[in-house]
Amino acid sequence: MRKKKIKIAVTDDQQLFRRGLISLLKEFDELQIAVEAVNGNNLLEQLKTKHIDVVLLDYEMPGLDGAETTAVLREKYPEIKILILTMHNDEEIILHMVEKGAHGFLLKDYDIEIVVDAIYAVMENGYYFNPAISKTILRNLVENKKIKPSFKKGDELSEREIEILQMICAEFTSKEIAEKLFIAGSTVNSHKESILKKTGSRNVAGMVLFAVKNGLIKE
Amino acid sequence: MRKKKIKIAVTDDQQLFRRGLISLLKEFDELQIAVEAVNGNNLLEQLKTKHIDVVLLDYEMPGLDGAETTAVLREKYPEIKILILTMHNDEEIILHMVEKGAHGFLLKDYDIEIVVDAIYAVMENGYYFNPAISKTILRNLVENKKIKPSFKKGDELSEREIEILQMICAEFTSKEIAEKLFIAGSTVNSHKESILKKTGSRNVAGMVLFAVKNGLIKE
DNA sequence: ATAAGAATCCGTATAAATACGGATAGCGAA
DNA sequence: TTCGCTATCCGTATTTATACGGATTCTTAT
Numbered sequence: 001m002r003k004k005k006i007k008i009a010v011t012d013d014q015q016l017f018r019r020g021l022i023s024l025l026k027e028f029d030e031l032q033i034a035v036e037a038v039n040g041n042n043l044l045e046q047l048k049t050k051h052i053d054v055v056l057l058d059y060e061m062p063g064l065d066g067a068e069t070t071a072v073l074r075e076k077y078p079e080i081k082i083l084i085l086t087m088h089n090d091e092e093i094i095l096h097m098v099e100k101g102a103h104g105f106l107l108k109d110y111d112i113e114i115v116v117d118a119i120y121a122v123m124e125n126g127y128y129f130n131p132a133i134s135k136t137i138l139r140n141l142v143e144n145k146k147i148k149p150s151f152k153k154g155d156e157l158s159e160r161e162i163e164i165l166q167m168i169c170a171e172f173t174s175k176e177i178a179e180k181l182f183i184a185g186s187t188v189n190s191h192k193e194s195i196l197k198k199t200g201s202r203n204v205a206g207m208v209l210f211a212v213k214n215g216l217i218k219e
Numbered sequence: 220m221r222k223k224k225i226k227i228a229v230t231d232d233q234q235l236f237r238r239g240l241i242s243l244l245k246e247f248d249e250l251q252i253a254v255e256a257v258n259g260n261n262l263l264e265q266l267k268t269k270h271i272d273v274v275l276l277d278y279e280m281p282g283l284d285g286a287e288t289t290a291v292l293r294e295k296y297p298e299i300k301i302l303i304l305t306m307h308n309d310e311e312i313i314l315h316m317v318e319k320g321a322h323g324f325l326l327k328d329y330d331i332e333i334v335v336d337a338i339y340a341v342m343e344n345g346y347y348f349n350p351a352i353s354k355t356i357l358r359n360l361v362e363n364k365k366i367k368p369s370f371k372k373g374d375e376l377s378e379r380e381i382e383i384l385q386m387i388c389a390e391f392t393s394k395e396i397a398e399k400l401f402i403a404g405s406t407v408n409s410h411k412e413s414i415l416k417k418t419g420s421r422n423v424a425g426m427v428l429f430a431v432k433n434g435l436i437k438e
Numbered sequence: 439a440t441a442a443g444a445a446t447c448c449g450t451a452t453a454a455a456t457a458c459g460g461a462t463a464g465c466g467a468a
Numbered sequence: 469t470t471c472g473c474t475a476t477c478c479g480t481a482t483t484t485a486t487a488c489g490g491a492t493t494c495t496t497a498t
Contacts, residue, residue: 158444158445158446159445160445160446161445183446183447183448184447184448184449185448186447186448186449186450187446187447187448189448190446190447190448191445191446191447194444194445194446203454203455204455
């Protein structure tokens with residue numbers, strides 16, 4: 001009798017990427033695509049009736065994103081291994097996700113073989129970090145002398161802050177945002193300050209890039 | 220005897236997306252993946268020795284991007300049909316690419332069947348624009364009363380402007396950029412003005428998003 | 439019930455971004 | 469050559485963004 005197949009969930013909002021990835025994974029007989037989801041909410045909905053071993057989770061998604069979904073998964077389904085997929089080789093994102101409890105980290109321009117290696121690694125060892133990413137993590141550990149990095153940047157923005165950040169990305173000035181939201185310009189400034197602090201940015205350029213990297217822009 | 224297969228080139232810098240797309244296209248027997256390229260330069264290099272009918276071209280790429288590659292292809296290989304792939308459903312990008320001579324336009328979250336439909340459409344009709352995109356184009360035609368939209372926004376930035384835009388995205392202030400480049404702060408301001416005009420932006424938020432949409436950010 | 443923290447709000451001061459004007463050098467078309 | 473166009477450069481004025489200080493309300497933990 002054959003070994004039991006590894007049950008995979010693929011979660012990504014971009015249909016061509018999601019279907020393409022699934023198509024590539026189907027070449028590997030030991031893997032079984034058990035769930036296909038377009039975002040975190042959709043994934044969690046399907047997990048009510050289906051069982052999986054590993055989830056490939058896009059970091060940048062509208063709706064429940066990679067970070068939020070990871071938090072929920074670790075809470076409700078601690079046995080599921082989480083592999084984060086992202087376009088951005090960004091130290092802050094990596095550390096943030098490690099802290100959230102992701103089991104591995106994959107860039108979207110990796111080879112499919114690496115993805116499959118990572119799936120086996122998380123099943124066998126519980127985690128997967130390739131050399132480049134391990135280095136990032138270890139350096140942070142050494143610098144902070146902690147097991148868990150006390151990484152707080154990029155922590156959840158409030159509803160209001162996300163709303164304002166999106167308007168900033170739409171090229172509105174603070175004054176215009178204030179008028180649209182019926183609040184004082186100084187209040188908008190104050191929200192912008194919080195956004196700067198939370199995202200670890202110096203100015204609007206950083207805020208906008210944060211929005212892009214975290215899928216906060218609807219297009 | 221069977222009909223000749225349609226020879227396809229797939230050009231995208233993200234390996235997982237590129238390989239995934241190829242895997243999906245392989246399901247269609249009438250299509251043949253003749254060329255796989257990571258960017259425009261790589262594609263043009265391979266076209267010296269290989270023949271193709273249709274190229275699926277990513278818009279956002281480091282190196283020679285979708286727009287530049289389209290221009291070269293239309294010049295050197297006018298018989299090749301060009302289908303642009305992008306994440307961004309952005310009117311300016313669509314019009315820009317139509318003007319450059321692309322034969323069709325596809326979003327990365329479309330279904331693979333739509334991609335294949337588009338391939339057949341460009342082979343048979345010479346172009347493919349789905350209803351939503353046709354609407355965008357037609358509206359522009361009506362408003363400008365021209366066959367070719369005199370769309371100039373997003374026109375090529377100069378070397379210096381790209382350099383400065385990238386530094387802006389790295390969250391440097393004008394003063395800091397001036398110091399690094401050994402020029403006056405006012406000169407940086409002047410370059411920023413040109414960038415604003417060319418990208419059709421009002422402020423840094425717009426410039427940064429332009430940079431993201433056009434793959435100007437190295438990560 | 440109170441203390442601590444976060445989200446929301448506002449005013450004022452300084453730093454930075456943006457608008458306007460203008461100069462030079464190079465390049466291709468007329 | 470001369471004209472027009474663009475890239476590059478710089479100074480000054482105005483508008484916007486950012487820093488700092490402080491308030492109210494709400495939640496949560498003690």
